[in-house]
Amino acid sequence: MQKATVKECLTKLPVGSELEVRGWVRTFRSNRFIALNDGGTAANLQCVVDFENASEEDLKRITTGSCIVVRGDLVSSQGKGQTVEVQAKSFEILGDADPDEYPLQPKKHSLEFLREKAHLRMRTTTFGAIMRIRHAATFAVHKYFNDRGFFNIHTPIITGSDAEGAGEMFRVSTLDPANPPMTEDGKVDFAQDFFERETNLTVSGQLEAELAAMGLSKVYTFGPTFRAENSNTSRHLAEFWMIEPEVAFNDLDDNMDLAEDFLKSVIKYILQNCEEDLAVLDARLAEEEKVKPQAERSEQGLIERLNFVVDNNFVRLSYTEAIEILRNSKPNKKGKFKYRIDEWGADLQSEHERYLVEKHFKSPVILFDYPASIKAFYMRLNEDEKTVRAMDVLFPGIGEIVGGSQREERLDVLVSKMQKLGIEEEDLWWYLETRKFGTCTHSGFGLGFERMVQFITGMGNIRDVIPFPRTPGRAEF
Amino acid sequence: MQKATVKECLTKLPVGSELEVRGWVRTFRSNRFIALNDGGTAANLQCVVDFENASEEDLKRITTGSCIVVRGDLVSSQGKGQTVEVQAKSFEILGDADPDEYPLQPKKHSLEFLREKAHLRMRTTTFGAIMRIRHAATFAVHKYFNDRGFFNIHTPIITGSDAEGAGEMFRVSTLDPANPPMTEDGKVDFAQDFFERETNLTVSGQLEAELAAMGLSKVYTFGPTFRAENSNTSRHLAEFWMIEPEVAFNDLDDNMDLAEDFLKSVIKYILQNCEEDLAVLDARLAEEEKVKPQAERSEQGLIERLNFVVDNNFVRLSYTEAIEILRNSKPNKKGKFKYRIDEWGADLQSEHERYLVEKHFKSPVILFDYPASIKAFYMRLNEDEKTVRAMDVLFPGIGEIVGGSQREERLDVLVSKMQKLGIEEEDLWWYLETRKFGTCTHSGFGLGFERMVQFITGMGNIRDVIPFPRTPGRAEF
Numbered sequence: 001m002q003k004a005t006v007k008e009c010l011t012k013l014p015v016g017s018e019l020e021v022r023g024w025v026r027t028f029r030s031n032r033f034i035a036l037n038d039g040g041t042a043a044n045l046q047c048v049v050d051f052e053n054a055s056e057e058d059l060k061r062i063t064t065g066s067c068i069v070v071r072g073d074l075v076s077s078q079g080k081g082q083t084v085e086v087q088a089k090s091f092e093i094l095g096d097a098d099p100d101e102y103p104l105q106p107k108k109h110s111l112e113f114l115r116e117k118a119h120l121r122m123r124t125t126t127f128g129a130i131m132r133i134r135h136a137a138t139f140a141v142h143k144y145f146n147d148r149g150f151f152n153i154h155t156p157i158i159t160g161s162d163a164e165g166a167g168e169m170f171r172v173s174t175l176d177p178a179n180p181p182m183t184e185d186g187k188v189d190f191a192q193d194f195f196e197r198e199t200n201l202t203v204s205g206q207l208e209a210e211l212a213a214m215g216l217s218k219v220y221t222f223g224p225t226f227r228a229e230n231s232n233t234s235r236h237l238a239e240f241w242m243i244e245p246e247v248a249f250n251d252l253d254d255n256m257d258l259a260e261d262f263l264k265s266v267i268k269y270i271l272q273n274c275e276e277d278l279a280v281l282d283a284r285l286a287e288e289e290k291v292k293p294q295a296e297r298s299e300q301g302l303i304e305r306l307n308f309v310v311d312n313n314f315v316r317l318s319y320t321e322a323i324e325i326l327r328n329s330k331p332n333k334k335g336k337f338k339y340r341i342d343e344w345g346a347d348l349q350s351e352h353e354r355y356l357v358e359k360h361f362k363s364p365v366i367l368f369d370y371p372a373s374i375k376a377f378y379m380r381l382n383e384d385e386k387t388v389r390a391m392d393v394l395f396p397g398i399g400e401i402v403g404g405s406q407r408e409e410r411l412d413v414l415v416s417k418m419q420k421l422g423i424e425e426e427d428l429w430w431y432l433e434t435r436k437f438g439t440c441t442h443s444g445f446g447l448g449f450e451r452m453v454q455f456i457t458g459m460g461n462i463r464d465v466i467p468f469p470r471t472p473g474r475a476e477f
Numbered sequence: 478m479q480k481a482t483v484k485e486c487l488t489k490l491p492v493g494s495e496l497e498v499r500g501w502v503r504t505f506r507s508n509r510f511i512a513l514n515d516g517g518t519a520a521n522l523q524c525v526v527d528f529e530n531a532s533e534e535d536l537k538r539i540t541t542g543s544c545i546v547v548r549g550d551l552v553s554s555q556g557k558g559q560t561v562e563v564q565a566k567s568f569e570i571l572g573d574a575d576p577d578e579y580p581l582q583p584k585k586h587s588l589e590f591l592r593e594k595a596h597l598r599m600r601t602t603t604f605g606a607i608m609r610i611r612h613a614a615t616f617a618v619h620k621y622f623n624d625r626g627f628f629n630i631h632t633p634i635i636t637g638s639d640a641e642g643a644g645e646m647f648r649v650s651t652l653d654p655a656n657p658p659m660t661e662d663g664k665v666d667f668a669q670d671f672f673e674r675e676t677n678l679t680v681s682g683q684l685e686a687e688l689a690a691m692g693l694s695k696v697y698t699f700g701p702t703f704r705a706e707n708s709n710t711s712r713h714l715a716e717f718w719m720i721e722p723e724v725a726f727n728d729l730d731d732n733m734d735l736a737e738d739f740l741k742s743v744i745k746y747i748l749q750n751c752e753e754d755l756a757v758l759d760a761r762l763a764e765e766e767k768v769k770p771q772a773e774r775s776e777q778g779l780i781e782r783l784n785f786v787v788d789n790n791f792v793r794l795s796y797t798e799a800i801e802i803l804r805n806s807k808p809n810k811k812g813k814f815k816y817r818i819d820e821w822g823a824d825l826q827s828e829h830e831r832y833l834v835e836k837h838f839k840s841p842v843i844l845f846d847y848p849a850s851i852k853a854f855y856m857r858l859n860e861d862e863k864t865v866r867a868m869d870v871l872f873p874g875i876g877e878i879v880g881g882s883q884r885e886e887r888l889d890v891l892v893s894k895m896q897k898l899g900i901e902e903e904d905l906w907w908y909l910e911t912r913k914f915g916t917c918t919h920s921g922f923g924l925g926f927e928r929m930v931q932f933i934t935g936m937g938n939i940r941d942v943i944p945f946p947r948t949p950g951r952a953e954f
Contacts, residue, residue, distance in 0.1 A: 005694070022725070022917070023694075024692075024915050039692045039693035039694045039725075040694050040695070066915050095886070095914070095916030095917050096914075097913075098913075118688075119688045119907035119908075119910060119911065120692070121692075128693065131628060131689070135628035135629045135630075139623045146616045149482070149517055150612075152612045153612075154615075154701070155944065156944075157701045158647070158715070171650055173654065175654070177652070177654075177665045178663070180655070188654045188655050194949060194950075195715075195949070195951065195952035197952060201635075208954060211595075211599070212944060215516045215598075217482070217515045217516045217517050226634075238635070238672075430596035430953070433597065434596065434597075436578070437574040438502075438572045438579075440544040440571045467633075467685065467689060470672070472671060473672060475672035476907070477685060
């Protein structure tokens, strides 16, 4: 008797096959119909039990959440919703799930409740779909870059450098926390720590990716990054995964082309490879939208939205043009923005980005050439000496999904910028040496992986697109 | 004029193409022949400069490490070692590399020296090859699992759980290190820390992968893991990448099959996709072997060794059988082992593993059914009640490359084991619940990615197969 997965039963094996299939019971109705799921696919396999020849006691143990093995024949199904089912000759309970204790009974659970049960939520239809899509997106990322001659670089997680300034950092240490060794001037003596210096968790692999690009030309990172910010919002995680391509000889235009092509390719891959799971999430979102007031409902369904992004060019405009549009916009004139846009140089807030994307252009937007004063030190200064070759990709419902730039490749300009900002040259001697030896134009960007998965799955809270979210006060599991 | 990479010039473009190619100068000889490399491939592209029509000053700037763009025609080459070359019509220096300062001059550098220059070493032939192979192995891992219906799970890096007992951990904190808040009984008050508890960097994603496998059936992790052990050896890193598949319904035999098939598939992928880079490393290793005394030299070259692993079955034997072989071995009888094997129950040391693999079987070996007393709490107890369903895969030159087990799926057995070892049930309530609700047989293993890359590249020191190694006292870059 062959072992088969639920997916093999539903899509591959010929009717008439004698088989053995394992999985978890989703529902059991009429003492006869088991909906069996093994997580390999969204669909359940119907297994029909011959209840007249089964013991009462065994039948009672077929409960939601129990793990069973069913042996029988694959037959055409008369019922609606499936073309095949398994006519069970026998079944066996591998692991019980007491209905009085098992929390995931077949009824609607709130996303908040399921977050508390992150160890079990992957057994549900919604989270099974999200996690399978997250995997498919992971694979699509690697495939995209591999197909185009990029090399994946594992940049360090523990870093002695804190010059990137991307946000608050977590300290990593093995010193006795209650009695750390102290220096004579009353500071913690990190020279006695594991790495003989103060170390933190990385906020970005960009600087190290640049080092690699200056030897291997096209590289990308895909790893965890960290922010110790006390942000208890639906858009922030303390630990999240970031993708950072970095390409020698690419200028800002090449960089925008790469970001747009990359996003479209990954989304296309999901549209082509995750139809069933997308259908689950499309229906879930439609359900969620129904209860919203008319004015707040999205014009597009989930799959429609994904197709829209794949099929249309992103709008590209300079920061200066964006400021003009925002300054003359209705919400700005009517005082509807929390932060009024009065003059060039203002940092754009989420409300402004959303206005541009969702109201004005109704399309993903790439903004470029930002004021130098609101962007990081490593971005290349334009000839005007007040803007830098930065770019942000803005997505509907998500806001900034990509942030990138052409990097400052001129040693003298970079050093003078660092001096102005008080960044010590000796802390970044290795970064500066790539400008000293064989420097060249190069560009790259960072993409928050969970933001992309949110966009693809339509999930409103970032905590629902990563298996075990880390947020202030939460490090369970 | 089309932009082309070095690889495109060497393998794809037709002779006669007019092109523009960028890269870093490896060597420049006779004021005429540039060996240009852009890191996309091991081979250099010869560019021939018309020195009579170039300025003396420009020619002087073509130095090792400088970055240049060459414009010209792709022509058949008369010289040996290449079939095509670029007849340069013009060239331009993008970034100089002062020969008095640039450290990577064209001579042999020690691996130790290059470790100090990790920001530049990827520009060398050896490290270019290693990093491209590391990338290819990364992709092969994802492809292997994706092709077989596994889902990649990003397990948490910051963890509140320290029950795994796999080794010393790094603490993660945002408390003021000099003045941490204290509780009344004089301990650090981690309730005031970012996560409101003490947190560490993960040593393994296994427990969380098990949670996922109990819903999605087949999963794998591929992420960084950490050991705060003061081991300054060629085999240890404080930060390294681990691959951990976990499969519901797999027993130990399935697990051994998976490990063997996985290792062979990844190595086969490298043999098929990285010929040129393997040739570089094969030659490097042969060179290194030459200076060793005859008795210490490997019998096989690098590529030979990889083919051997792919083509032959791994030897599988129980711990008990291994102990018998070791007890009766010459080195044991003659007192040549540092740790003499006298009785059943002894933990195997590296010297014993190497004897089995390199001397006795001359083959990769899988040992299974280890004494419960020397293995982790979550491994399934055999009927004999003294051994557990553990397995280790041992490789020549590397030692343990994979460690895995069938997991204890019986709640009562697991709880009693934890109690004996003093592991608090409340710390792992979520892990125990997977045994309480729909438990089933399942198995998995962990593979140290760098150990595998070491085996594939033939590099003796683990610090040379990761871009920026983290070891005691070292967190530079």
